[in-house]
Amino acid sequence: MTTPATAPPAAEALCVEALSKRFAGVRALHDVHIDVRAGEVLALMGENGAGKSTLLKILSGDYQPDSGRLVLEGEPVVFRTPAEAHRAGVRIIYQEPEIVPHVSVAENVYIGALPRRRGRLLDRGALHARVQADLERYGFAQVLRPDTLGGRLSAAQRQLVEILRALTGNVRVIAFDEPTSSLSEHEVDALFALIRRLRDDGVAIIYVSHRMKEIFRIADRVAVLRDGRLVGQRAVAETSEDELVRMMVGRDLSAMFRRRHTGAARDRSMLSVRSLTTDDVTDISFDVRAGEVLGLTGLVGAGRSELVRAVVGDLPIRSGRVLVDGEPVRLRSPRDAVRVGIGLAPEERKADALILERTVRDNVSLAVLSRLSRFRIVRRGRERDLVNRYVRQLDVRTPSVEQEVRRLSGGNQQKVVLARWLARRPKVLILDEPTRGIDVGAKAEIYSLIDELAAEGIAVLVISSELPEILGLADRIIVMQHGRITGELTHDDATEERILALAMADQLTSEGVIR
Amino acid sequence: MSATEAPASPVSPADERTTTGPGRRWGGLSETALRNLALVGVLVVLVIIGAVTRPDLYGDPVRVRDNVFTILEQASVIGVVTVGMTFVIIGGGIDLSVGAIVALAGVWCTTVATQSYGTFGMIFTALTVGLCVGLVNGGLISYGRLVPFIATLAMMVAARGLAASISGKQTQVSENRTINAIASTDVLGIPLLVVILAVVVAAGWVLLNRTTFGRRTVAVGGNREAARLAGINVTRHTMLLYALSGLCCGIAAIMLTSLSTSAQAGAANLYELDAIAAAIIGGTLLSGGRGSIIGSLLGVLVFSTITNLFAINNLATEVQNMVKGGIIVAAVLVQQVRFKSLTTIFART
Numbered sequence: 061m062t063t064p065a066t067a068p069p070a071a072e073a074l075c076v077e078a079l080s081k082r083f084a085g086v087r088a089l090h091d092v093h094i095d096v097r098a099g100e101v102l103a104l105m106g107e108n109g110a111g112k113s114t115l116l117k118i119l120s121g122d123y124q125p126d127s128g129r130l131v132l133e134g135e136p137v138v139f140r141t142p143a144e145a146h147r148a149g150v151r152i153i154y155q156e157p158e159i160v161p162h163v164s165v166a167e168n169v170y171i172g173a174l175p176r177r178r179g180r181l182l183d184r185g186a187l188h189a190r191v192q193a194d195l196e197r198y199g200f201a202q203v204l205r206p207d208t209l210g211g212r213l214s215a216a217q218r219q220l221v222e223i224l225r226a227l228t229g230n231v232r233v234i235a236f237d238e239p240t241s242s243l244s245e246h247e248v249d250a251l252f253a254l255i256r257r258l259r260d261d262g263v264a265i266i267y268v269s270h271r272m273k274e275i276f277r278i279a280d281r282v283a284v285l286r287d288g289r290l291v292g293q294r295a296v297a298e299t300s301e302d303e304l305v306r307m308m309v310g311r312d313l314s315a316m317f318r319r320r321h322t323g324a325a326r327d328r329s330m331l332s333v334r335s336l337t338t339d340d341v342t343d344i345s346f347d348v349r350a351g352e353v354l355g356l357t358g359l360v361g362a363g364r365s366e367l368v369r370a371v372v373g374d375l376p377i378r379s380g381r382v383l384v385d386g387e388p389v390r391l392r393s394p395r396d397a398v399r400v401g402i403g404l405a406p407e408e409r410k411a412d413a414l415i416l417e418r419t420v421r422d423n424v425s426l427a428v429l430s431r432l433s434r435f436r437i438v439r440r441g442r443e444r445d446l447v448n449r450y451v452r453q454l455d456v457r458t459p460s461v462e463q464e465v466r467r468l469s470g471g472n473q474q475k476v477v478l479a480r481w482l483a484r485r486p487k488v489l490i491l492d493e494p495t496r497g498i499d500v501g502a503k504a505e506i507y508s509l510i511d512e513l514a515a516e517g518i519a520v521l522v523i524s525s526e527l528p529e530i531l532g533l534a535d536r537i538i539v540m541q542h543g544r545i546t547g548e549l550t551h552d553d554a555t556e557e558r559i560l561a562l563a564m565a566d567q568l569t570s571e572g573v574i575r
Numbered sequence: 576m577s578a579t580e581a582p583a584s585p586v587s588p589a590d591e592r593t594t595t596g597p598g599r600r601w602g603g604l605s606e607t608a609l610r611n612l613a614l615v616g617v618l619v620v621l622v623i624i625g626a627v628t629r630p631d632l633y634g635d636p637v638r639v640r641d642n643v644f645t646i647l648e649q650a651s652v653i654g655v656v657t658v659g660m661t662f663v664i665i666g667g668g669i670d671l672s673v674g675a676i677v678a679l680a681g682v683w684c685t686t687v688a689t690q691s692y693g694t695f696g697m698i699f700t701a702l703t704v705g706l707c708v709g710l711v712n713g714g715l716i717s718y719g720r721l722v723p724f725i726a727t728l729a730m731m732v733a734a735r736g737l738a739a740s741i742s743g744k745q746t747q748v749s750e751n752r753t754i755n756a757i758a759s760t761d762v763l764g765i766p767l768l769v770v771i772l773a774v775v776v777a778a779g780w781v782l783l784n785r786t787t788f789g790r791r792t793v794a795v796g797g798n799r800e801a802a803r804l805a806g807i808n809v810t811r812h813t814m815l816l817y818a819l820s821g822l823c824c825g826i827a828a829i830m831l832t833s834l835s836t837s838a839q840a841g842a843a844n845l846y847e848l849d850a851i852a853a854a855i856i857g858g859t860l861l862s863g864g865r866g867s868i869i870g871s872l873l874g875v876l877v878f879s880t881i882t883n884l885f886a887i888n889n890l891a892t893e894v895q896n897m898v899k900g901g902i903i904v905a906a907v908l909v910q911q912v913r914f915k916s917l918t919t920i921f922a923r924t
Contacts, residue, residue, distance in 0.1 A: 374804075398806030412804060415797035417864050426794055427805040429787040436786045480805065 161211030355534025403481030471502025659823030667863030709821015713814030796863030
């Protein structure tokens, strides 16, 4: 469904007309036409690097287009700065909004426009009352209090503050940039309720996300970008996941999960956990065998990340044992775990795994520096050879190994983390949410890498909340709830329904639903 | 329905990364090299100012050489301290106690008792005191989980107190001829103090850029958590960084004692500020994770050249301190602007 030539007037809140933008000779956007109407949710999809961010940054006034123009409610507009975009009623809600940690939610919302009592004194009472009223109006009184300090807010609450900020002005267009990547299921529901309310109030909404399910839940139309061009627009009702994926990547991803690892050496348990109990988990036992992929899933808060943190010695163990390759080990720190051959790629890639300001080389060689050095002097030739080998093997797309990691896309950053552990030749690799925030194409590559690693005989433990991912990757799946294992499924038996039944076992058994 | 699609092809996400890629390098030089080159430029300008204001001095090669050595000698003590400081800052910390450690090590190695053990005893004492105080700093910070600012601030006060109590607030004169001769000895025509600085800087450069210790320092300062999960013993490493800084202070204490043939509790006043300032204008990030030994050396040289410029022109030191303050601010501003403009210029053309 492409845009009709004669759209009903006033219905189109924002038209992007023939927008083009080049960076250092590289085309980021090329002749892009997109319209958003008042009272509709337009999903914007595309792989990383497709041009979504550039488009948002042009809308926000951060970048100026090389050609083309923006038309806001019939009037051509030019945003030279984000402030100009704000004044015109165009707001972008980024994943990590700027929040002042030491002042209240209310002051954060009205930052820059604080109400004053006579003179220059801040009228806190009026401010809190106003924000409380806003919160009640939008149905968030349960989730957020005006007097909470900014520093105590969860990711979801921070986004909410940013949204409230946007709503304090006369907002015409709101763009959400992957808003749900750090939200729990419950928070996503609340966010969607808010988006629907805004839509019903006549705001035009642009929703950028990788998550298909969300697109189908919230969006009215979908526009797909690829390599800076608009590939097509569809009404959500008239399209399918398969079609959107094809549009985004330009290839069919039905074979996203190719399973080459055979599990020939499956009888050798590389990581055994026996009756492990910590503050967060109770009586956990499982094995990860050489050459297999074990999936670990459960709802957020089930204790998955806490479990692996305890396994690598980062959280104290109350009772139970850990064996690596049959040998009992006592791991007191992640350092001990690395030494016995366990690598952990944590959930928060940027915060916990990468040194963003340093090069690909520095990041890949980090865990193997001693092996690369003689008399503590790093042998740089060997280092470069090793890093280059893994960069090639994992197909990390970087101009050179001297590129700073922060300049790579999410998928390539994750490959750098994997390369670091592969260089260490681990026996066990633990991957916590390995594809979070990564676009579809890169996901497929990460999946095939995981498959290869297992084929090489590494025992891989994958933690994931994305059921299709777990179903496609894992040979066996263990499901956790409230810090306990509620069941185990084999690759062939597992279905989304069965996993969910185990993940929510207590709710269901209380109603007598489970099997 | 898929009529509007482009023909399916195995497209690789060709990326926004290429758009910002060239921002890092400019004419084939790394950003660190660029920054250092800019500092060399500042030094050249300062020398030209010196030559213009004192043509008599700069007209005579012998006096020029002497003046250069004067500048380098003045830079030597603080330069050694700055090398240690640079490691601490790159590793994500700060050491406010360096001046106090220099004073304490100086006082301790010039007590009558220590002097009775001779040259070796004095040098050993100065280095040990520096190292031990550094280890205490490091222990408080890494194992005691104190904020570096607080721990070293406390040490700064305590070490000066200890130095005052050891010396009875008296200036202790060094009777040791060998120690006293360090500052007046030349090696192959170069003052020994300058040679010591050169050796420490060279050792610091190798340690930072070529060894596992240096790489881990950068990793710990760049992302502590990532370093920890990658198997680096972050706690021990942090302690070693402060020990290294303390050791540098011990070396500096010997040099300073030799220069003044005495030691006192109030010596090396505000060295911490000079060292931090030199490291910062040399391009070391105060937040850690990036820094350069050569940059720090150049930072020290800029300061001592300014001091020299004022001295040869008989100008008041008050003005000099104001100029120094201005230079610190200007250097940081320039770095920010250059950082921004490089990336935006490349991003926008």
